[in-house]
Amino acid sequence: MKKLMLGNAAIARGAYEAGVTVVSSYPGTPSTEITQEIAKYDEIYSEWAPNEKVALEVAIGASFAGARSMSCMKHVGLNVAADPLYSVSYTGVGGGLVVCVADDPGIHSSQNEQDSRLVAISAKVPMLEPADSEECKQYVKQAFLLSEKYDTPILVRLSTRISHSQSLVEQGERVEKPLGDYEKNIAKNVMMPTMAVKRHIFVEKRLGDMKRFAEECELNTIEHKSEKVGVISAGIAYQYAKEAFPEASFLKLGMLNPLPTDLIKDFAKSVDTLYVIEELEPVIENHCKVIGVDVIGKQILPKTGEYNVGMIKKAVFGINADTHNIDEEAPGRPPVMCVGCPHRGTFYVLNKLGLTVSGDIGCYTLGALPPLSAMDMCVCMGASIGMAHGIEKARGDDFRKKTVAVIGDSTFLHSGITGLIDMVYNKGNSTVIILDNSITAMTGHQDNPATGYTIKGEPTKTVDLEKLCKAIGIENIVAADPFDLSGFEKVVKEQTAADGPSVIIAKRPCALLKGVVFSGALEITDNCKNCKMCLRLGCPAISTVDGRVVIDSSQCVGCNLCVKVCKFNAIEPITPLTKGMKL
């Protein structure tokens, strides 16, 4: 039976059918749904780890123990997991070990658009890249076989348009993979100099073997058509190229590391002009150049952003799309904090106090945008605390008193703790605000070690953030409600003025969580002087129509923040009072 499936769901299906038994991941768009789908299969143990490094390490342990295991993450997550990845490349595996990594060309939901094929090359780990959901399933199954055959971890590269596109997938049965034997083997599994030296030699030989495989395997296929034009492509770019070059011959690559040499040379000989169509880095193109094959690629197409059929047609054939046009530009619609979002209270206060805010990654990064405009920097997960400490050490105590770090609960547990330890240990005095909305919101509501539930929704131990900070050595810890604007402001003022490091736990659940109930939609009354203070909250339900402030009752839930900033008592529940409304 064929089913319409997201690429991510098809990856999960493939792993299921391949008999995987352990999956550990950390969420990150566009990879998150793989592990969420895995969690629906009872035959598989699955978990959210606190970060990608731990996730991969769990999968490595399971692999050493003889199980087929998998870890899934976004492209930048692979940076966090790079340390174990580069060395498990040396040890090789027990049971098959697959790492799925989802790139984000076009930066739909990320902080950069790095190309993880380059990581595969430098870690000397083979990489497969599917081009639709059916291939997602097939390639993951193949990846487990290759991992075991060649004694290597293996990467499966996805991208936003593969992960988040649905296409048809043939459903198969799960084939149980009995646990392999566990054998102690320190020459292989203990990476210290004497052993690692030998394993590096093994890795080079393995790459050579896999290169021979790449020349002949069915993952790399040739479709002969035109003798004039040939295209080499892979993954989502292949789909774009197929539409842009309907008559061309194709070499479709399913294995991106190592790349074949003879296959490419032979294909090049069969056509007059050869294009390489690949998003981001010229990985295939550079390989072609090294082996002496002339191709057209990045000289006509960009290294930045995602491709589409129209843009390829334009770059190659000079064909412009025939479109309806309006001259006037449409104003942008950037994402915003939801109605009822607890982060709004925090950022309203930080904006009001005019603080320098060392930021981090999550829904709260939206606090950088107008009108809240209360974030000065955001680099990667966990960086806010280290950066705040660096700011203090560079600019001194007066500046420190006008600076705070903000970090979400999931992000704090991911990689903020180590920054906080550094700050305490090295006598920093900065103030850190942990935005505890009781969930990993940005990536679509995953549980984390501070929520009290596992990926399967089972109750578990909850990290007590207050006690954790205390154990690290923080003495000033205050919990505060970001919807109590004046109380919250007071706490921020006190903590930033104080000496010694401090933590404020801004505690209020995400407005989209089940069970979070508000009082119901509000409206503007005749008391309104149109001062527009409420507009400074950046609430999507409050706007102006013909110059007058209005509240959109279809959006407003009644979080009452606007009531608190209104000096004229001009915002009230809609009468007659509607019953408690849930968002």
Place this chain on the structure above:
Amino acid sequence: MTDTINIMIVGVGGQGTLLASRILGNAAIDCGFDVKVSEVHGMSQRGGSVVTYVKYGEKVFSPVISEGEADIILAFEQLEAYRYLKFLKKDGTMILNTQKIAPMPVITGAASYPEEIIEKLNKTGAKIIAIDALSAALKAGNAKAVNVVLIGVLASKTNIQKDIWQKAIEKTVPPRFLQVNQQAFEAGYNDQKGGGCV
């Protein structure tokens, strides 16, 4: 590739465009087509501009639709219709919900919401069908059913049969919202019977 039908669903994160694209995808499969649905997850779901693509036909390659290639654009909001107009084929149809949602740059005063969007769209010569789907959804019993009202309008413009749409809705929406959604679908389906099919 000329026989591939390209449909875009555009709107504001949170308006339920994803569900609409899934209903459409399920209906197209039921007709035996090859189908690709490209969705948006992540950052822009937080009230940003969102677009999903649905393509069906003999064989679909790219899951994404380029400028000038959409047979139908289903726009959940006026400004988003305006933004994505350039993706419409010259002889394509734009189905548009008359609802307006101010984006943050408009709320802060950094930009203004374009005036008379429907008139401007009509002036380009594009085929425009406008409907107040929010009122229709409220009448059906739930403001959230805007997406299914619009699917109803879309359904009346495609060559996929009505019962296939109805089955796709049953398959896609949670059972407790089925009745509201069935009414919403009818409202949309009966609202606009004119015009050709794709």
